[in-house]
Structure formats: structure tokens, C-alpha cells
Amino acid sequence: xxxxxxxxxxxxxILLPAKPWFVLFTLFAGLAANxxxxxxxxxxxxxxxLALILLFWCIREPRMIGVGIAWSLGLLMDVADGTxxxxxxxxxxxxxxxxxxxxxxVLRFPLWQQAAQVAVLLLxxxxxxxxxxxxxxxxxPRWSYAVGSLTGALLWPPITVLLQWPQRPTRxxxxx
Amino acid sequence: MRHIxxxxxxxxxxxxxxxxxxxxxxxxxxxxxxxxxxxxxLENIRQVVAIALYPVQRAVQLPGEAAAWVxxxxxxxxxxxxxxxQLKARxxxxxxxxxxxxxxxxxxxxxxxxxxxxxxxxxxxxxxxxLYSGRDPFTQKLFVDKGDVAGVQIGQAVIDEIxxxxxxxxxxPYMSEVTLxxxxxxxxxxxxxxxxVRSVMYGAxxxxxxxxxxxxxxxxxxxxxxxxxxxxxxxxxAGLAVAQVASVERETGQMFARVSCKPLAGVDASAQVxxxxxGAAAMPRxxxxxxxxxxxxxxxxxxx
Numbered sequence: 001x002x003x004x005x006x007x008x009x010x011x012x013x014i015l016l017p018a019k020p021w022f023v024l025f026t027l028f029a030g031l032a033a034n035x036x037x038x039x040x041x042x043x044x045x046x047x048x049x050l051a052l053i054l055l056f057w058c059i060r061e062p063r064m065i066g067v068g069i070a071w072s073l074g075l076l077m078d079v080a081d082g083t084x085x086x087x088x089x090x091x092x093x094x095x096x097x098x099x100x101x102x103x104x105x106v107l108r109f110p111l112w113q114q115a116a117q118v119a120v121l122l123l124x125x126x127x128x129x130x131x132x133x134x135x136x137x138x139x140x141p142r143w144s145y146a147v148g149s150l151t152g153a154l155l156w157p158p159i160t161v162l163l164q165w166p167q168r169p170t171r172x173x174x175x176x
Numbered sequence: 177m178r179h180i181x182x183x184x185x186x187x188x189x190x191x192x193x194x195x196x197x198x199x200x201x202x203x204x205x206x207x208x209x210x211x212x213x214x215x216x217x218l219e220n221i222r223q224v225v226a227i228a229l230y231p232v233q234r235a236v237q238l239p240g241e242a243a244a245w246v247x248x249x250x251x252x253x254x255x256x257x258x259x260x261x262q263l264k265a266r267x268x269x270x271x272x273x274x275x276x277x278x279x280x281x282x283x284x285x286x287x288x289x290x291x292x293x294x295x296x297x298x299x300x301x302x303x304x305x306x307l308y309s310g311r312d313p314f315t316q317k318l319f320v321d322k323g324d325v326a327g328v329q330i331g332q333a334v335i336d337e338i339x340x341x342x343x344x345x346x347x348x349p350y351m352s353e354v355t356l357x358x359x360x361x362x363x364x365x366x367x368x369x370x371x372x373v374r375s376v377m378y379g380a381x382x383x384x385x386x387x388x389x390x391x392x393x394x395x396x397x398x399x400x401x402x403x404x405x406x407x408x409x410x411x412x413x414a415g416l417a418v419a420q421v422a423s424v425e426r427e428t429g430q431m432f433a434r435v436s437c438k439p440l441a442g443v444d445a446s447a448q449v450x451x452x453x454x455g456a457a458a459m460p461r462x463x464x465x466x467x468x469x470x471x472x473x474x475x476x477x478x479x480x
Contacts, residue, residue: 028232035229035236037308046311067194071201075208079225080233082319082346082353083312085218086208093205097198130314136213138314139360139381145313 015167018061022166026053027065027073035080044144047152050077051095051125055118056156056163058099059106070096084136091128095121111157119153219346226348233351237307302326302451304334307351313382316359318342320449323350331411333452339417339441340364340405341449354449357418357439358386366418367406371396374406377419377437385422388435393426395433403437413452417441 009015030050038046050073057065074089081088098121099106106117126149130141192200212218302322310317322328324347334341334354342362346353357364360381366388367374373396375388391397401421407414419437426433 032232032236034311035233037237037240038311043309043311067197067201071205074205076225076229079222080229081312082310082317083315084209085212085222086205089208090202090205093198093201097194100194132209133314136209137360139384141313142383 009164009168014169015164016169018057018064018167020064023057023061023064026163027057027069030054031073031076031080034077044147045151047148047155048122048125049152051092051122052118052152052155052159053163054092055095055099055121056159058096059103060164062100062103065096066100067093067096084132087129087132090132091125094128095125098124111160114160115153115156118156119150122149122152125149223348227350230348230350233307301453302328304328304352304449304451306447306449310353316342316356316362316379316382317345318354318356318449319351320354320451321351322451323348323352325349328352328451333412333416334449335416335452336441336449339419339439340412341441343411344451352451357441358382358384364412364418365406365409366403367414368397368421369402369404371401373397374408375403375435377403380436385436385438386419388421388437389432391433391435393428393430393433397421397424397433397435399423402440 027050030053033049036046054065054070054073058070070092071089074087074092075085077088077092078085102117102121106114109117123146126146130145134140191197208218304320304322304326307319307321310319318334318341320334328344328347330344330347332344334344340357342354342356342359344352345355355362357377357379358381359379362379364377365374366377373391375391375395377386377388379386388397388403399421402417403419403421405412405414405416405418417440419439422436422438424433424435
């Protein structure tokens with residue numbers, strides 16, 4: 001059992017369906033994490049937690065979390081950040097669509113290779129936000145803008161293990 | 177109730193396809209982006225959602241505040257004693273200035289009455305605490321814990337103990353957004369304290385120093401000069417410290433000198449700020465003289 005906690009579910013392992021309240025709770029936690037009052041180095045390294053958790057559920061539970069929910073969460077994020085309306089909404093909607101498009105491919109790989117693909121998806125999301133801002137007249141962001149996406153990708157394996165934990169069957173395979 | 181989570185075969189899919197949904201929500205986002213940047217129709221919706229999010233924001237800040245409180249509670253005796261000694265020394269230092277201050281104020285009031293001028297600083301200033309700095313890497317913003325309920329209004333100047341921090345740009349019921357002087361294209365009318373040269377300081381965005389534009393190469397300005405607000409915009413009261421000139425490049429080929437300045441106030445660091453009341457009413461913008469229009473029309477006609 002202890003071993004179970006440290007590793008992700010094996011592909012052949014059958015998971016319980018995710019509970020909607022748990023999914024909503026984690027998304028809400030992601031939003032709250034994005035609102036943490038950080039500054040300096042922590043702000044630089046801070047991943048977009050909401051995008052990461054959203055991506056996870058879009059890949060794992062595409063029938064529950066899709067483009068629509070991603071879009072609404074993006075609107076909330078826009079208000080929380082005080083940015084232009086629709087900027088995060090657009091980015092998250094595209095992220096959700098990309099997740100739906102690539103989910104079968106992503107799930108075929110081991111966790112750390114998944115993280116590499118997640119990095120690309122998160123960078124795409126960040127680039128969309130940047131694009132919207134640049135069209136709106138903002139200067140080009142500095143290279144450190146991409147750091148958050150990379151930290152997010154590094155967090156993918158632990159997030160996967162953590163968010164999958166309630167879905168693991170309580171009985172070990174040996175008992176069955 | 178346990179069932180195995182599998183994808184349904186495609187012919188069981190209901191509702192519009194993801195691509196359709198993406199197209200729909202993408203278009204709605206673009207429409208929102210356009211409306212929000214061009215016209216400010218959506219501020220009401222923003223206010224409502226912001227109120228809903230406010231408890232979450234406060235809840236998220238609680239652990240940090242609690243940690244700070246516990247930390248300050250257990251601050252060592254020596255640190256406090258040190259602080260105390262320092263403050264006493266400073267008080268002694270300032271004593272002469274403080275004692276002469278009432279006298280000067282009286283004199284000033286008399287002189288102002290003579291000149292029939294409004295007091296330079298409106299007395300209704302609101303002390304506010306910085307909640308967090310904006311997370312948007314494209315703008316330089318600050319969120320403070322006083323809002324509409326406390327009487328904050330859009331356009332009020334925000335200062336800290338050293339100088340100008342920025343300007344209130346958005347007011348929510350319990351918090352407000354302050355755009356910092358370093359924000360891109362945020363303009364502050366300034367005056368060089370030493371020589372009195374007037375100019376406007378423009379923010380240059382994240383990580384870049386603000387600059388003075390359109391100063392002629394022979395302008396009386398040098399590195400180290402202090403810039404103070406000139407007060408001619410009606411937003412910032414005159415005489416507040418804004419920045420220090422960091423470098424002046426005078427190239428003979430250029431029309432203007434390139435002057436970059438370093439903000440003095442703890443623009444990124446201050447924890448407490450003061451929101452100045454807008455009581456010092458700005459002079460109303462003079463009516464555009466009617467004659468100004470006439471020549472333009474005439475020119476157009478000539479062109480057409």
C-alpha cells in the first residue's frame with residue numbers, strides 16, 4: 001500500500017471514476033493557489049496552478065471537464081488578476097481543446113515524458129496570453145516569463161500522483 | 177455505483193464537438209477582449225465577480241498574515257531595543273524640524289490665505305496596506321486593502337513614506353488597484369528639483385527604468401537630480417518625490433536627450449501606502465477655444 005502512494009497508477013490499473021466534487025475542489029484550490037500573494041523569486045517561479053490542474057482533468061476526465069468549464073475558470077482568473085476580460089478565458093479554452101486532442105498520446109507515455117508534453121501545452125497557453133497582451137500594446141515579456149510553465153511541467157508527476165490518489169482502488173491487486 | 181471509466185464509442189458522443197465548442201468560446205473571448213479594451217462596459221460584471229472572489233483572496237492571504245503576526249510576536253528583545261534606540265535617535269534628529277513645523281505651517285497658512293490658494297495636500301488621506309503585487313507580468317500593479325467602502329476613488333494618487341508609488345486605476349468594494357509609476361506609458365508630470373525643468377516621466381514597463389521623453393539635449397539635468405511632481409496634472413500634488421535621474425545620454429545626432437530615472441519610493445517594496453484624497457480639486461480643463469476648430473476645418477476643406 002505504501003508503495004502505491006509513491007507511484008502513479010500503472011496503465012493496466014483500473015481506476016475508480018473521479019468524483020465531481022473532488023474535481024471541482026481541486027480546480028478551486030488551483031484558483032486559490034494562483035491568488036497567493038507572492039513576490040520576487042517565488043512569483044517568477046510560480047506556475048499557473050489552475051492551468052496545470054485543469055490540464056490534468058482535461059486529460060484524465062475529458063467528459064467532465066472540457067472547453068466550457070476551462071473558459072469559465074479563465075474568466076474568473078481574469079478578474080482575480082485584474083487583467084483584460086477574456087485573456088485567460090481564451091488561453092484556457094485552447095488549452096482544454098489541445099488537451100482533448102492530445103490526451104490519448106500523452107497518456108501512452110511514462111510520467112516524466114508526459115511532463116515534457118505538458119510543458120509544451122503550458123507554454124502554448126502562456127504564449128497565447130502573451131500574444132493577446134502584445135496585440136493589446138504590451139511590450140515583449142522577458143525570457144523569465146516562460147519559467148512558470150516549466151515549473152508547472154516539473155510539478156506534473158507529483159500532481160498526477162496526488163490527484164489520482166482518491167481514485168486508486170483500496171484493495172490491492174493481490175487481494176482480488 | 178462503481179463503474180469502470182472508459183471512453184464511450186464516438187457514436188455515443190452527444191453535444192457539439194470540442195472543435196465547435198472551442199470556436200464558440202474562442203469567438204466569445206475575442207469579443208470580450210475587444211469590448212473590454214475598447215469600451216469599458218464590463219466593469220460591473222468584473223465588480224460582481226470580484227466580490228465573489230474576495231473571500232477566497234482573503235483566505236489565501238491568511239496563512240501569510242498569520243505567519244507574519246507570529247513572527248513579529250516572537251521578534252527578539254534585542255531587535256526591538258535596537259529599533260527603539262534608532263527611532264529615538266531619529267526623533268532627536270527630527271526634533272528641531274518638528275518643533276519649527278507648527279510655526280511654519282501657521283505662516284504657510286497665512287501666506288496661502290493671502291494668496292487665496294487651496295491647501296496643497298488635501299487632509300483626507302487614506303492609509304492602506306498592500307495586499308499583493310499584481311501577478312500579471314505585463315503590467316505593474318498593486319492591490320491595496322481599501323476600496324469603495326473606505327472612500328477610495330479612481331485617479332487618486334498613492335504615495336509611501338518616500339514618494340509617489342502610483343495612481344488608483346480601479347476600485348472594488350474592499351480593495352483597489354494601483355497602477356505603479358513604472359507601468360508602461362504611465363505618465364507623471366515632474367520637475368527637476370535642482371533646476372526647475374519641467375517634463376513628464378513615462379513608465380517603461382516591467383524591469384525597465386522610466387524615462388523622460390522630449391527633453392532637449394541641452395536641458396539642465398544631470399544624473400543624481402531628484403525629480404518631484406510638478407502638480408500641473410491635478411492628480412499628483414506638487415512637490416512629492418518621484419525619482420532620481422539615473423543616466424543622461426546626450427547624443428548630438430538625436431533630437432532629444434535620453435534620460436532614464438530610478439523611482440525613489442519603494443514602488444515594489446512598500447507594505448503601507450497612503451492614498452491621497454482628491455480634495456485638491458484640479459483646475460477644470462480649459463474649454464477648447466472655438467477658433468481652434470475653425471482652421472482645422474478650413475484645412476480639411478482645402479484638402480478635399
